[in-house]
Amino acid sequence: MTEKTIRRVLVANRGEIAVRIIRACFDEGIESVLACSAADTETLAARLADQVIVIGPAAATESYLDIPRVVQAAISAECDALHPGYGFLSERPELVDACEANDIVYIGPPAEIMRQSGSKLGARAVADEVGIPTGAGSGGLSSAEDAVAAARTLGFPLLLKASAGGGGRGMTILRSEDQVTAGYLRSSVEAERAFGDGTVYLEPYVERARHVEVQILADSHGNICHLGERDCSTQRRYQKIIEEAPAVGLPARLVDEIRTAAVDLCKGLGYVGAGTVEFLVDADRNRFVFLEVNARVQVEHPISEAVTGIDIVREQLRIARGLPLSFTQADVAIDGHAIECRLNAEDSRRDFAPTPGTITQWTVPSGEGVRIDTFAHAGAVISPWYDSLIAKVIVHAPTREAAIDRMRKVLSKIHAEGVSTTADIHQAILAHPDFAEAPVTTKWLEDVFLPAWETDSESHPTGTSRRPHRGGENQ
Incomplete structure (x- = not known):
């Protein structure tokens, strides 16, 4: 493949990931152009970029989600x-098609791979073909009657899932037949x-599950490498709160099988670019099934970088230029343990408003083993128009215990005024004995931790009268 020249990159995003991409471009000697909304012209990303183009008003549908405007900016x-x-x-x-039509290199997978991997049913079909366990499940359901028939065959509990997306949208847990019709219609x-696609399907619901995902980098020369796995089981409403790498407490055989x-x-998809393959692990049986492929860089990619020393965004730029990966699988060594806390501008004492x-x-704070990816600074505006993530706090240490201790110290030194943050609940989670003893399952936060947290909040509604009490330790 002929090497492509990339001298200038349009960064079609905002917040901390825009800052992350701009810095990677700087490291590679590439100019960056930020495509932003009118609400983001004074952000850190706008200050760091070599050029800024306003593509529309604050509403994402008229700016960040408008393909013609984004491509025209490029x-x-x-x-x-x-x-x-x-x-x-x-x-x-x-967007990939529009870039190709205008001779713009898209830094990500080709459109045909994205279409196949973006459909959970399509990706499951490929997984079946290459012998990866997907678990018993239905195909796409066309009616509530189909859902009832499939549910009777599969047995309960079941999970309804959207074929075309993620993030918990379109997902419904079904525990009995009388819930199927309403659940199908809602999902x-x-x-x-x-x-834009109402297709849903059924799969068995695992009561005690861990969410384990594998970071992949693949170039156009046929090289596909993994950077180990991440445990993303600390979730609320299917949204990740804390991520860790590697996933500890699993048999080595199982970890090897998941990575492979x-x-x-x-390989079956012919994948090119950075991506994440997600799996569900039955915590009681130590079995795994394939969930989905995310054909992009993940929010939690820094913890994979921390334990491998490989810069995933810079590798994306290399891949887009047609160059091979800068490393081989034999070069990948997992060193120590990393944790990422997603620090949001939310009030965890008021249902995360x-x-x-x-x-x-x-x-x-800064220091050895500490990394903070953020766009925040004194004077920064946290806009009501967008996601509430303001920083990703990442720590790296020799062991999980040391990483937890380091993260708690870092969180205790973060000082933000003007907005509430979720630092308090992160501290409480990290101090909880369940979390400290072993990685938790995907429902632990909602079923075990949050009920006690919410009860505590009712007694102290302002969230400021005292520090959270968990695990007998406070900072």
Whole structure:
């Protein structure tokens, strides 16, 4: 493959991931052009980029989600390539098609791979072909009657899932037949609204599950490597709160099988670019099944970088240029343990209500094994228009115990005024004996931790009268 010249990249995103991409471009000697909304012209990403183009008003549908506006920005700035980050248009094959039609290199998988991997049913079919366990499940369901018939065959409990998307939208747990019809209608309508595709399917629901995913990098020369696995089981409403790498407490045989399955699936897809293959692990039986492929860089990619020393975004830029990966699988060694906490501008004492506003003070620590990916600074505006993530706090240490201790110390030194943050609940989770003793399952946060947290909140509604009490330790 002929090497492509990339001198200027359009960064079609915002927040911390835009800052992350801009810095990777700087490291590679590539100019960056930020495509942003009118609400984001004074952000850190805008200050760091070599050029800024306003593509529309604050509403994402008229800016970050508008493919013609994004592509026109790349054309007008004479960009050679476009990086979508995560979220927004990052898994829209229509954007890839539009880039190709205008001779712009898309920094991500080709459109045909994105279409196949973006459909959970399509990806499951490939997984079946290459011998990766997918668990008993239905195909796409066309009616509530189909759902009832499939549920009777599969048995309960079951999970309804949207074929075209993720993030918990379109997902419904079914424990009995009388829940199927209403669950199907609710899931299908939600999937249609969120993804433009109301197709849903059924799969067995695992009561005690761990969410384990594998980071993949694949170039156009046929090289596919994994960077180990991440445990993302600390979730609320299917949204990740804390991520760890590697996934500890699993048999070595099972870990090897999961990593191999991820690589084999990507080979079956003909995958090119950065991606994540997600699996569900039955914590009681130590068995795994394939969940889905995310054809983009993940929010939690820094913990894979921490334990391997490999810069995933810079590798994306290399792959887009047609170069081979800068390493081989034999070069990948997992060193120590890393944890990432997603610090959101939310009030965890008020059902995680967003707290937009202006950050009046912002102090974060630094030091060995500490990394903070953020766009925040004193004076930064947390907009009500977008996601509430303001920083990713990442620590790396020799062991999981040391990483937890380091993360708690780092969180205790973060000082933000003007908006509420979720630092308090992260501290409480990390201090909880269940979390400290072993990785938790996907329902632990909602079923065990949060009920006690919410009860505590009712006694102290402002969330400021005292520090959270968990595990007998407070900081």
